[in-house]
Amino acid sequence: MVKANIRSAGVSDPGRVRRNNEDAFHVDADRGIFLVVDGIGGQAAGEKAAEIAVSRIRTRLERQTGTLEQRIREAIAMANNEILQAAQQNPEWRGMACVLTLAVLENGSAVVGHVGDSRLYHLRRGVIRKITHDHSPVGEREDAGEIGEAEAMHHPRRNEVFRDVGSEAHAPEDLNFIELERFPFEPDAALLICSDGLSDLVPSAEIRRALEQNAGDPEAGARALIAAANRAGGKDNVTVVVVEGEQFAAPEPLPPDPPSRGFAAIALAVLATLAAVASGLYFTRDLWRPKPEIIRPRTINAGTGTPFALIAQAMAEARPGDTVEVLAGEYREPVELKSGVTLNSHVAREAALRGGVHAQDVKDARLVGFHIVGGEAPAPSVLVVDSKIEIEQNDIAGAAVGVEARGSSRLKIVGNSIHDSLGEAVLLTGPIEAWILNNSFERNKNGLVARDGAKPALVGNVFKQNPIVLPPEIQMDTVRDHNFILDAKPAAPHGRKKE
Numbered sequence: 001m002v003k004a005n006i007r008s009a010g011v012s013d014p015g016r017v018r019r020n021n022e023d024a025f026h027v028d029a030d031r032g033i034f035l036v037v038d039g040i041g042g043q044a045a046g047e048k049a050a051e052i053a054v055s056r057i058r059t060r061l062e063r064q065t066g067t068l069e070q071r072i073r074e075a076i077a078m079a080n081n082e083i084l085q086a087a088q089q090n091p092e093w094r095g096m097a098c099v100l101t102l103a104v105l106e107n108g109s110a111v112v113g114h115v116g117d118s119r120l121y122h123l124r125r126g127v128i129r130k131i132t133h134d135h136s137p138v139g140e141r142e143d144a145g146e147i148g149e150a151e152a153m154h155h156p157r158r159n160e161v162f163r164d165v166g167s168e169a170h171a172p173e174d175l176n177f178i179e180l181e182r183f184p185f186e187p188d189a190a191l192l193i194c195s196d197g198l199s200d201l202v203p204s205a206e207i208r209r210a211l212e213q214n215a216g217d218p219e220a221g222a223r224a225l226i227a228a229a230n231r232a233g234g235k236d237n238v239t240v241v242v243v244e245g246e247q248f249a250a251p252e253p254l255p256p257d258p259p260s261r262g263f264a265a266i267a268l269a270v271l272a273t274l275a276a277v278a279s280g281l282y283f284t285r286d287l288w289r290p291k292p293e294i295i296r297p298r299t300i301n302a303g304t305g306t307p308f309a310l311i312a313q314a315m316a317e318a319r320p321g322d323t324v325e326v327l328a329g330e331y332r333e334p335v336e337l338k339s340g341v342t343l344n345s346h347v348a349r350e351a352a353l354r355g356g357v358h359a360q361d362v363k364d365a366r367l368v369g370f371h372i373v374g375g376e377a378p379a380p381s382v383l384v385v386d387s388k389i390e391i392e393q394n395d396i397a398g399a400a401v402g403v404e405a406r407g408s409s410r411l412k413i414v415g416n417s418i419h420d421s422l423g424e425a426v427l428l429t430g431p432i433e434a435w436i437l438n439n440s441f442e443r444n445k446n447g448l449v450a451r452d453g454a455k456p457a458l459v460g461n462v463f464k465q466n467p468i469v470l471p472p473e474i475q476m477d478t479v480r481d482h483n484f485i486l487d488a489k490p491a492a493p494h495g496r497k498k499e
Contacts, residue, residue: 005187005245005246006029006032006105006243006244006245006246007216007217007218007243007244007246007248008027008029008034008218008241008242008243008244009027009218009219009221009222009241009242010025010026010027010034010036010222010239010240010241010242011219011222011223011226011239011240012024012025012237012238012239012240013226013229013230013234013237013238013239014237015197015229015230015234015235015236015237015238016230016233016234016235016440016462017233017234017235017236017462017484018236018237020046020047021047021237022038022039022040022041022046022047022049022050022237023036023037023038023039023050023195023197023237023238023239024036024037024039024047024050024051024053024054024239025037025054025193025239025241026054026057026058027241028058031061031062031104032104032105032106033058033061033102033103033104034102034103034104034105034191034193034241034243035053035054035057035058035100035101035102035103035193035241036100036101036118036193036194036195036239036240036241037049037050037053037054037098037099037100037118038050038098038099038100038116038117038118038195038196038197038237038239039096039097039098040095040096040097040098040099040164040166041093041095041096041097044092044093045087045092045093045094045095045096046096046098048086048093048096049083049087049093049096049097049098049165049166050098052079052082052083052086052166053079053083053098053100053165053166056075056078056079056082057075057076057078057079057100057102060074060075060078061075061104068104068106068111069111069180069182070172071104072102072104072111072113072178072180073113073172073173073178073180074172075102075113076100076102076113076115076165076172076178077170077171077172077174077177077178079100079165079166080165080166080169080170080177081169081170083096083097083098083165083166084166084167084168084169087166095167096166097164097165097166097167098116098164098165098166099115099116099117099118099135099161099163099164099165100113100114100115100116100118100165101113101114101116101118101119101120101132101193102114103120103191103193103243105185105243108184108185108186109182109183109184109185110182110183110184110185110191111180111181111182112131112132112179112180112181112182112183113178113179113180114132114133114178114179114180114181115135115163115164115165115177115178115179116134116135116136116161116163116164116165117134117135117136117139117161117196117199118132118193118194118195118196119132119134119192119193119194119196119199120132120191120192120193121191121192121194121204121207122183122185122189122190122191123189123190123191123192123208123211123212123248124186124188124189124190124248125188125251126208126212126251127208128204128205128207128208130204131181131183132179132181133179134161135161135162135163135179136157136158136160136161136162137157137160137162138152138155138157138158138160139152149203149204150203153199153200153201153203154412154414154435154437154438154459154460156457156459156482158196158200159196159200163176163177185245186245187245187246187247187248188245188247188248188249189245189248190211190215190218190242190243190244190245190248191241191242191243192207192211192225192240192241192242192243193240193241193243194225194238194239194240194241195236195237195238195239195240196236197229197234197235197236197237197238197239198225198226198228198229198238198239198240200235200236200438201228201229201232201233201234201235201236201238201415201438202225202228202229202232206228207225207228210224210225210228211224211225211242212249212250212251213250215244215248215249215250216244216248216249218242218243218244219242221242222240222241222242225238225240226238226240228348231348231349231393231395231415231417232393232415232438233415233417233438233439233440233460233461233462234440235438235460235462235484297321297322297323298318298319298321298322298323299322299323299324299325300314300317300318300322300323300324300325301314301324301325301326301327301346302314302315302324302325302326302327303326303327303328303329303331303346303351304327304329305327306327310331310333311324311326311331311333311335311343312333312335312336314326315335315336315337315338315341315343318338318341319340319341320339320340320341320364321340321341322340322341322342323341323342323343323344324341324342324343324344325344325345325346326343326344326345326346326351326370327346327351328345328346328347328350328351329350329351329352330352330354331351331352331353331354331355332354332355333355334355334356334357334358335353335355335356335357335358336358336359337357337358337359337362337365337367337387337389338362338365339362339363339364339365340363340364340365341365341366342365342366342368343365343366343367343368343370344366344368344369345368345369345370345371347369348369348393349369349370349371349393349394349395350371351369351370351371352370352371352372352373353370353371353372353373353381354373356379356380356381356382356383357372357381357382357383358382358383358385359383359384359385359387359389360384360385360386360387361385361386361387362387362388362389363387363388364388365387365388365389365390366389366390366391366392367382367389367390367391367392367394368390368392368393368394369392369393369394370394370395371394371395371397372394372395372396372397372399373397373398373399374396374397374398374399374400374421374422378400379400379401380399380400380401380402380403380404380427381396381399381400381401381402381403382396382402382403382404383404383405383406384403384404384405384406384409384411385405385406385407385409386406386407386408386409387409387410388409388410388411389409389410389411389412390411390412390414391403391411391412391413391414391416392412392413392414392415392416393414393415393416394416394417395416395417395419396416396417396418396419396421396425397418397419397420398420398421398422399418399421399422399423400421400422400423401421401422401423401424401425401427402418402421402424402425402426402444403418403425403426403427404424404426404427404428404429405426405427405428405429405430405432405434405454406429406430406432407430407431407432408430408431408432409430409432409433409434410432410433410434411428411432411433411434411435411436412434412435412437413426413434413435413436413437413439414435414437414438414439415437415438415439416439416440417439417440417442418439418440418441418442418444419440419441419442419443419444420442420443420444421444421445421446422445423444423445423446424444424445424446424447424448424449425441425444425446425447425448425466426441426447426448426449426456427446427449428448428449428450428451428454428456429451429452429454430452430453430454431452431453431454431455432450432453432454432455432456433455434450434454434455434456434457435456435457435459436448436456436457436458436459436461437458437459437460437461438459438460438461439461439462440461440462440464441461441462441463441464441466442462442464442465442466443464443465443466444465444466445467446466446467446468446469447463447466447467447468448463448466448468448469448470449469450469450470450471450474451469451471453471454471455471456470456474458479458482458483459482459483460482460483460484461483461484462483462484462486463483463484463485463486464486468485
């Protein structure tokens with residue numbers, strides 16, 4: 001094997017909900033071996049499965065006999081059978097297993113061995129590409145293009161897998177067990193291996209930005225991703241391993257669009273057209289019509305030092321498809337959302353909104369990444385009336401009401417932290433459809449109140465010191481099964497899923 005010049009780092013964190021960490025990783029830059037393991041089984045069992053997998057795979061790969069592909073298959077199969085044997089011999093470990101992703105560098109390429117729903121991404125020249133496939137019902141649909149990344153991340157069956165390491169005996173060449181792939185690893189590329197504690201909460205575009213912004217410092221990139229997962233709720237253990245080629249760097253910014261044609265060029269075009277008509281050429285009516293204008297989505301900056309000091313000025317300029325990026329700072333103006341426009345904090349939660357956010361009769365707008373502070377008036381920090389809105393990755397603190405929705409609204413409330421509200425963290429009144437996913441609700445007078453026909457779907461949220469008031473048709477046992485209610489006793493299990 002020809003040794004590559006690489007930079008690498010691995011970081012693991014238990015997250016914001018779980019006390020123990022069932023993830024594990026192994027980084028051996030000298031041998032080019034990189035591994036992430038996510039244990040299944042709960043408490044000591046999941047940790048033990050991950051420990052066995054790391055030890056067995058490391059031992060086999062360090063013994064360099066056979067082709068690399070053979071060694072990877074044998075290493076994973078040996079780990080699988082040792083985990084199964086340990087579980088059969090120890091009643092307290094019954095049912096333990098793990099999922100894992102392994103990458104080994106060899107002569108300018110990477111060879112990946114993969115089982116389950118951990119992931120490996122390849123980054124190069126501003127593009128991120130998922131190499132592995134999720135061996136899960138939801139992952140298959142995402143890889144087939146039936147659902148998008150956002151829908152897959154928020155799907156209630158996201159934590160189910162149909163392949164694992166350790167639940168049944170396997171040989172190295174068994175079909176439908178180990179996914180194996182070799183692909184080029186270029187000097188200007190990077191690899192990310194992660195557990196689903198990252199990929200379930202942080203979209204791939206944000207992963208790419210974090211690694212590019214920290215290019216040259218893989219440990220800083222890894223810690224930035226851990227922080228992003230915890231900001232998004234930290235509902236699971238999260239582990240990342242970053243591997244950079246020696247030339248990996250953030251891509252150069254694209255050159256600006258060329259300026260439009262000047263008056264002289266336009267005048268010449270008009271004169272040419274008139275001359276053609278005068279000469280008796282036969283043109284059809286369609287050729288006289290102007291070509292369709294291609295309107296590209298724009299990013300419009302707002303804040304000190306930009307052409308738009310106020311958010312309202314930038315929103316007035318924005319049209320559907322545009323993103324208004326708000327620079328770090330404190331903004332006391334009231335903010336009105338606009339149909340088709342994304343309002344985004346340029347750096348997550350470093351733009352603070354104190355004047356409240358309002359949306360009425362607005363469709364397909366997004367509010368992303370702000371620190372939203374309650375004001376003196378007894379008004380909700382975010383008020384949505386008869387609108388279709390996505391509210392993502394915000395920190396909403398000290399509000400009279402965190403998010404209030406009225407009328408026939410449709411909401412996605414995803415990955416927010418709403419805390420210390422004087423009233424409700426989320427108040428839904430009327431025939432509202434709301435997906436409330438992977439949020440953290442802490443120390444609010446009420447965590448969630450839904451009434452008058454509201455239909456919230458709650459998955460992956462953390463409720464701590466928050467009463468929940470739901471319509472009678474929504475069973476609290478169901479809510480407990482799909483969320484983390486830390487003030488209450490957990491419901492009895494209804495079947496085994498990946499923990």
